[in-house]
Amino acid sequence: MIPPPATHHWRTPLPTSFRDLIERQDWAEPSKAVTVGPRHFISAVPDSERLVAEFLTDRGWQRPRDDRLTRPCGRLGVHLPRGPNPEWTVWGAQHRGAQVAWTLTVQPWLPTELLAATITEAEAVLEEAPPQEREPFVRGVLALGLIPLARAGWTDDVHPRGSVSFRPPGGFANAVVAVPSSLRELRGKPAATVSSYGPNSYWDAKFSAGTPSRVLAAFSRELADPEPLLRNADHIRQLSPTHKHITIRSLTDKDEESLSPAALAARSRSNAPTPASAPAPPTPPADPAPATPSPTASR
Template sequence: MPSAAPVLVQPLRLAGPGDRRLVTGPLTALHGWSSTRALEGGTRFTSPCRTAALSMDGDDGSPVAWTVHGYTRPGAEPLWRASFSSGTPAEIVAAFTTALAADLSARHRVGLHRSGTPASVLADRGWRPSDHSPKGFHDQLAPDGWALYRHRLGHQPHEDEVARLVQPTWSILAGSPHQPSWYAEFTIGTPFHPLTRAAAAFSDPEPVLRCADEVPARHLARVTVLRRPSDRSTRQPGPVEASRLHLPPSRPAPAARRR
């Protein structure tokens, strides 16, 4: 099989970055976000209400990192930050950004729905508390031990988190817990519905489409290649098609679960 042949890989969190259009397509084609080239490089996408902005850092030939900032009003200092390092699967970033864009569009028309908590979604998929959480943190570990969801205990000023002066309130890490292949950080104030959707994608057991040479070499022993897809399933998605993410339905969270 040629190295670039399309394959179906699971789990998603170890499958490699994937197609960045899964992130950018829904924002521009469905939700009306504008895009501009940033002075420092990369591309910036801004919501129509100008209270959220996504920065895409990286060239066509290099890995892409993503940062989302939220604002109380246009021109204000950032209220919260969500960042995804290079190597983060596009499906996970898209789960967050698409939910955020949909919630911003619906804010003035209907009440926003609730979808449980990241911890409850992960617990339902067999993620369990770690016995080796660092002091001041609560970790949930994936069944295979190669990913975790981390909740920092205690309070820190939101501006210190946004400025990266202290550890974020929530983070997800994939790969070895001591040397993650990629990570995402979410500061206090991050909207909880998009965060929960990102956690759902992070733990999604369904396979995703990748070229065989896109899977990171360090993950090859940890992923399963199910089969070679048909020609129809290997067609590259368009901007609107890219928004059709596979995520479990939203549902209320048990009251006793930890966030």
């Protein structure tokens, strides 16, 4: 077993703004949404390309081409899954105009939350680097990026040749860091691969050599996070709620406690009853006609 060292505390939570984008979607209403876990049984959110593009442009990213997004510093970019390239590609460079230092390539049905968290962590690496740092993306022992899986109870297996792999308790996923070698890099093979092959999610995430272990750790952490994710019930019909390793719950009022303030405000507006027309004021009773005095009474 690989002991999970207590000296690495990499943590950049999933951005609240991206979570808000998901919760505000039409399919996230209680009548259409369910929460599903573990996360390796889940696929992408509907319209993930638009959501990621909106999320990044709101953070100041530029869109030089319809299929690309680039951080203003020019050291981090994303290629959208378009045309002959049906995959997401995240790349990092040590400085503007330099050769790409590392890449993450994933298929479009990867859980979108994992992609957003990984990009955010790469941004944090750049923001935390000293201004004169020539190589902000520090290359290290990539296998350290799988430590969050060990902490989450995934079973590890160290192979005699030096590669290491992890599997979740219920199976249907695998994470492997291969033996580093120059020949492998020249052949363009990934240094680390995280795969899911569940009934509703079938994807690979491939990390090239040179990927900072901190970036892989952000991906691993979000993948192993025990908090379920919000999804459309129509998109997970193949999942059996009776599977002993799958948890599927309908979104109820109790779940609103975990929603962000912005999502709660949007939900309260959408669920607000239409004000009924004010009832007409009651008609006051007519004053009784004065009685006519009797002739005898006047005498």
